[in-house]
Amino acid sequence: MGSALLEQWSKGTESITVVDPGQASVPGGARLVSDRAALDGERFDCIIVAVKPQMIDDIMPDYVGHIAPDGYVISIAAGYSSARLSATMGDAPVIRVMPNLPAAIGRGVSGIFASPAASETHLAHAQEFMARAGTTVTVDTEEQLDRVTAVAGSGPGYVFEIARAYVEVAMEHGFTEEQARDMVFGTMGGAIDMAAEPGALSLEELRNSVTSKGGTTAAGLNALNGDGGLTERLRATLQACYDRAVELR
Ligand SMILES: NC(=O)C1=CN([C@@H]2O[C@H](COP(=O)(O)OP(=O)(O)OC[C@H]3O[C@@H](n4cnc5c(N)ncnc54)[C@H](O)[C@@H]3O)[C@@H](O)[C@H]2O)C=CC1
Ligand SMILES: O=C(O)[C@@H]1CCC=N1
Numbered sequence: 269m270g271s272a273l274l275e276q277w278s279k280g281t282e283s284i285t286v287v288d289p290g291q292a293s294v295p296g297g298a299r300l301v302s303d304r305a306a307l308d309g310e311r312f313d314c315i316i317v318a319v320k321p322q323m324i325d326d327i328m329p330d331y332v333g334h335i336a337p338d339g340y341v342i343s344i345a346a347g348y349s350s351a352r353l354s355a356t357m358g359d360a361p362v363i364r365v366m367p368n369l370p371a372a373i374g375r376g377v378s379g380i381f382a383s384p385a386a387s388e389t390h391l392a393h394a395q396e397f398m399a400r401a402g403t404t405v406t407v408d409t410e411e412q413l414d415r416v417t418a419v420a421g422s423g424p425g426y427v428f429e430i431a432r433a434y435v436e437v438a439m440e441h442g443f444t445e446e447q448a449r450d451m452v453f454g455t456m457g458g459a460i461d462m463a464a465e466p467g468a469l470s471l472e473e474l475r476n477s478v479t480s481k482g483g484t485t486a487a488g489l490n491a492l493n494g495d496g497g498l499t500e501r502l503r504a505t506l507q508a509c510y511d512r513a514v515e516l517r
Contacts, residue, residue: 270286270288272376275296280397285298288300313338315334315341335360340360377404380395380398383410391406
């Protein structure tokens with residue numbers, strides 16, 4: 269996720285240093301070091317936490333001395349709370365961000381939550397920084413940020429899985445994978461873009477406009493969600509994701 273964001277962050281004027289022992293190169297002209305020791309006492313206006321939440325306790329305390337006076341911390345880690353991160357990082361101000369993967373093409377959705385110690389300046393920087401990667405939604409509570417994770421942060425995973433299953437089943441109707449992908453991506457992308465047009469009809473109206481009484485779409489929709497099973501499945505999906513975020517706090 270950090271690499272996807274780096275592509276977009278690099279469009280700004282900041283000098284960016286990445287510490288990552290697992291990368292041979294990073295995009296966007298950022299400086300890469302494989303070991304924090306190479307920083308040699310340098311301080312940074314913003315330190316971005318983009319490691320797995322389960323690694324933060326081990327890794328991040330070593331970075332306390334690298335935060336500039338008036339600097340702050342951005343965390344993209346799921347779940348791990350701002351209070352816990354601040355305590356881990358010498359009481360630094362923390363802004364939590366929950367991006368999603370289409371940030372890689374500048375079409376991400378990022379939730380932003382500023383903990384009380386973060387200043388207006390920190391928040392304004394984080395908002396501008398994340399806007400380079402797509403849409404931003406600033407939320408008032410950390411609870412809401414964990415719900416952004418359930419809807420948007422993990423959302424591309426749901427979408428990719430739905431599209432994958434749709435392609436698989438389309439191929440069972442005798443199409444090549446290329447044909448199936450073209451049809452599924454075109455249908456999903458075209459329908460979503462149409463629904464997102466300014467002044468578009470509601471989703472119910474759009475659905476109904478495809479659906480002739482006694483026709484083919486009605487038959488398909490009845491199988492898809494006639495019993496509310498799809499809605500229930502999505503409810504369980506978001507709840508399971510949110511519950512996991514809570515466990516990671
Ligand atoms: N993958 C996604 O779509 C999203 C991920 N996130 C968050 O982003 C964070 C990273 O997740 P992913 O990118 O999926 O994982 P990842 O495994 O792809 O990336 C983690 C990176 O941390 C590096 N790393 C490991 N040890 C390190 C150390 N000691 N110092 C510095 N870097 C180290 C790894 O080499 C790797 O490049 C997580 O906290 C996750 O919750 C948030 C939103 C979306
Ligand atoms: O699966 C995860 O934990 C991360 C956080 C949101 C998306 N991927």
